[in-house]
Amino acid sequence: MLKITNMNVYYGNIYAIKDVSFDVGEGEIVTLIGANGAGKSTILKTISGLLRSKTGSISFAGEEISHTASHTIVKRGLAHVPEGRRVFLQMSVKENLEMGHYTQPGGTMDERIAQVYDKFPRLKERRRQLAGTLSGGEQQMLAMGRALMSRPKLLMLDEPSMGLAPLLVEQIFEIIKELNAAGVTILLVEQNANMALAVAHRGYVLETGRIVTTDNAAALLQDDAVRKAYLGG
Amino acid sequence: MKQFHIPMPVRYGMNTILIIALLLVGHLLMESGVLPRAHANNVIQVGFFIILAVSLNLTAGYLGQLPLGHAGFMAVGAYVGAIFWRSGLLPDGASIVVGLLFAGLVAALFGVMIGIPALRLRGDYLAIITLGFGEMIRVLINNIPTVTGGAQGLLGIPRHSSFLVVYICVVITCVAVHMLMKSRHGRAILSIRENEIAAESCGINTTYYKVMAFAFSAFFAGVAGALFAGNLGILVPGEFGFMTSINILMIVVLGGMGSMAGAVIAAAILTSLPLVMQGLAHFHVISYLPGASEHIVRYILQWIAQHRMIIYALLLIIAMIAKPTGLLGNYDFSLSRILEKLIRRRNVGKAEKGGADHG
Numbered sequence: 203m204l205k206i207t208n209m210n211v212y213y214g215n216i217y218a219i220k221d222v223s224f225d226v227g228e229g230e231i232v233t234l235i236g237a238n239g240a241g242k243s244t245i246l247k248t249i250s251g252l253l254r255s256k257t258g259s260i261s262f263a264g265e266e267i268s269h270t271a272s273h274t275i276v277k278r279g280l281a282h283v284p285e286g287r288r289v290f291l292q293m294s295v296k297e298n299l300e301m302g303h304y305t306q307p308g309g310t311m312d313e314r315i316a317q318v319y320d321k322f323p324r325l326k327e328r329r330r331q332l333a334g335t336l337s338g339g340e341q342q343m344l345a346m347g348r349a350l351m352s353r354p355k356l357l358m359l360d361e362p363s364m365g366l367a368p369l370l371v372e373q374i375f376e377i378i379k380e381l382n383a384a385g386v387t388i389l390l391v392e393q394n395a396n397m398a399l400a401v402a403h404r405g406y407v408l409e410t411g412r413i414v415t416t417d418n419a420a421a422l423l424q425d426d427a428v429r430k431a432y433l434g435g
Numbered sequence: 436m437k438q439f440h441i442p443m444p445v446r447y448g449m450n451t452i453l454i455i456a457l458l459l460v461g462h463l464l465m466e467s468g469v470l471p472r473a474h475a476n477n478v479i480q481v482g483f484f485i486i487l488a489v490s491l492n493l494t495a496g497y498l499g500q501l502p503l504g505h506a507g508f509m510a511v512g513a514y515v516g517a518i519f520w521r522s523g524l525l526p527d528g529a530s531i532v533v534g535l536l537f538a539g540l541v542a543a544l545f546g547v548m549i550g551i552p553a554l555r556l557r558g559d560y561l562a563i564i565t566l567g568f569g570e571m572i573r574v575l576i577n578n579i580p581t582v583t584g585g586a587q588g589l590l591g592i593p594r595h596s597s598f599l600v601v602y603i604c605v606v607i608t609c610v611a612v613h614m615l616m617k618s619r620h621g622r623a624i625l626s627i628r629e630n631e632i633a634a635e636s637c638g639i640n641t642t643y644y645k646v647m648a649f650a651f652s653a654f655f656a657g658v659a660g661a662l663f664a665g666n667l668g669i670l671v672p673g674e675f676g677f678m679t680s681i682n683i684l685m686i687v688v689l690g691g692m693g694s695m696a697g698a699v700i701a702a703a704i705l706t707s708l709p710l711v712m713q714g715l716a717h718f719h720v721i722s723y724l725p726g727a728s729e730h731i732v733r734y735i736l737q738w739i740a741q742h743r744m745i746i747y748a749l750l751l752i753i754a755m756i757a758k759p760t761g762l763l764g765n766y767d768f769s770l771s772r773i774l775e776k777l778i779r780r781r782n783v784g785k786a787e788k789g790g791a792d793h794g
Contacts, residue, residue: 252635276638288633290626301626304619305638345633352638 203228203387204249204280204356208258211241211248218244219255220411226356226389231382233390233398233419235432236408242391243285245408246358249389250282251275263355277305281354285361287341289348291334295325298333298344302351311351318347321377339370346377356387363394375401395432399423407432439779446771453770458602465598473710475598479666481706482601483659486608488686488698490655493612495684496693496765497621498648499628501562504549504569505656505683510576510675511545512538512657514583517592517664531595535604535661542657543650545572550649554642569680576672588671589664596665604662608655609695615651624648678744685747689754691761696768701761705747712740 204226211219219241226232234242247253249260251272260268262280276282290298299318303311319326322343328336333344342362349357359378363371371394379401382388392398399405399419407415407428415428422428441449464470465478491505516538525533549568553561576583583589615621623644626634635641664670686705690697715721716736721729739746754761 250636252632271640272635273638273640276636282636284632284636288630288636290629290633292629293625297622301622301634301637301639304623348633348637 203230203263204389205261206245206249206258209245209248209255209260210257211244211253211255213244218411219248222408222411222413223258224406224413224416226387228387229382229385230404231378231388231390231402233392233402233405234408235392235395235398235405235422237432238393239410240408241411242408243360244411246282246360246389246391247284249358250280273305276352279353279355280358281349281352281356282358283345283349283360283362286364287338287345289333289336289341289344292332294330294332295336295344296329298348299325299351302348305352314351314353318350321350321380322347339366339373342366342370342374343377346374350381350386354386356389357381358389358391360391361393362390363392363397371397395428396423439775439782441771441775449770449774454606458599461598461602476666477707477710479596479598479601479662481703482598482605483596483662483666484683484686484702484706485605485699486655486659486662487683488690488702489608489612489695490652490659491683492687492690492693492695492698493615493624493652493655494648495687496691496698497616497624497628498645500553500557500645501559501684502553502565502649502652503562503677503680503684504565504567504572505652506675506677506679507549507565507569507572508542508545508653508656509660509663509679510569510572510672511653512542512660513664513670513675514576514589514660515541515657516661517589517670518582520593520595520665521589521591523593527593527595530593531600531665534595535600535658538661539654539657542660543654546650546653546656547646549653550646553649554645566677566680569675569677573672573675576675583672584670586672588669590669592664592668592670594665594668596662600665601662604658608658609699612651612655613695620644620647682747685751687761689750689761691763691765693765694761694763694767696766697761697763700763705750708746709740709743712736716740 206225207223209219209222210217222241222245224232234245236242244253248255251267251270255268258268259266262275262278265278267275267278267280290301293301296315299315300311303314306314319329324340325343325347328340333341336344346359346362362374362378366374375397378388378390390398390402399422402419405417405419405422406413407422415422415425417425461478465475470478487505487509491502494500494502516534519534519537520530524530549565553564556564577586579585580587616624623634623639626637626639627641627644631641663674682705686701687698689705690699690701713736716733721732724732758764
């Protein structure tokens, strides 16, 4: 469904992503794990068109998107939940969700909002509240709900567990599994490798801008090198 | 209990009646000669400052940028309008409309031109390049005397800015900006202010909307500029200096970034301040004050009238300390909402009374 070949990304003179190639199959949960600064978020930003790769190709659902403007990529069914829960703080929960529906045809919005409320009952309770007054976990749910409003075929999540209490992290990962079961393909970027590998089908390990290992999630969990580097021995 | 709502057609009707009533009252006051000349002129000035503030609010308030070159767009509109009117190509009535549109469109073109490079910048950097742009326009006007009259000024501009014309322009500006902000485009603009990356990830073309906001803002600034030219009858480039931009920004900040009602009220207060102080200084009641205090009070009032920039600055400092969001924050006035509240309260009152009677 998503195929990246030879991605090379630079921040000015800094060579951030070095010849990265990977793919995400339909219905999969694929995770990119790696330490701080390994380039995980950079890869997601490049896929969604916020940054550009110097070389190679990004193909999504059979179409080349490496030169497509980022707002049209969303329309094609690739949604990005950026790092750090970027919700519209001064808008209400419902308004945030409405913004997520921006690329979709009118008339289907209320139905879609109801579906998102089903998935996240907490958001329904707080629909009139300003997003800025939500807790971190609720904001993460809102960011995910907003991305779901655009009916994505592929959902890219950037560090959904960042800064959340362990209990909430589990909840979020539970929801990720449910979404996947409902047919959404997921590309998950995480520092919390344990949790990520527990829900994912496959994983890629990233180290300073390069993919060093790839395998089934279960195998990676057992891999000695990975355990040492990311799972605390 | 279902909350009471006034239906949309009634709302529009009410607002239309209010607008027409204000127009009639204003027109009567202005034309009957009840208002002294200085006051009448002040009303006109309030009018184009409202347009300037409401249009700047689009970029400074709703889009969340800090442009400091609003006087530049105003200058473009002023000169385009003035030159068109002086040419006398069209009969008076049509000339006014076409001249205003033309002034707005050329200013909007400049808005797009400044908007595109400015997109790459934000915050202080954007402020600096828009500031530079404003100054560039002024210097340019100064240096092409064959077209603009240069530093000597452009004379003999037809006095087209009657109360009626200015009032209609103010209403059109406010309604247009209001409708824009209520539309999905307005939402997109607001979301860029809130969080640009999130807006982008919702599929909003942030580049497009930023340029659009700049263009709209410049359009209305251009119209205000033309009105300014048609009011004075003379244009000199010095009128469109940096301080004018700052003046407009001050109105927006004081009124509340992102509040149209705030911009309107602040424009009225700040523009009328010198005249009001002057008026107070000559007010009869002051002569009843005991001894020297009469002179002191008069002196203070006159001083304020003459040094309005100091007062503006003071007001701004006080506002930033006491209410950093401006007079109205991002509250916006809605006649219908106020009426709805009143009616609801009355209904609740009745219901309680009814309950007491029965109990």
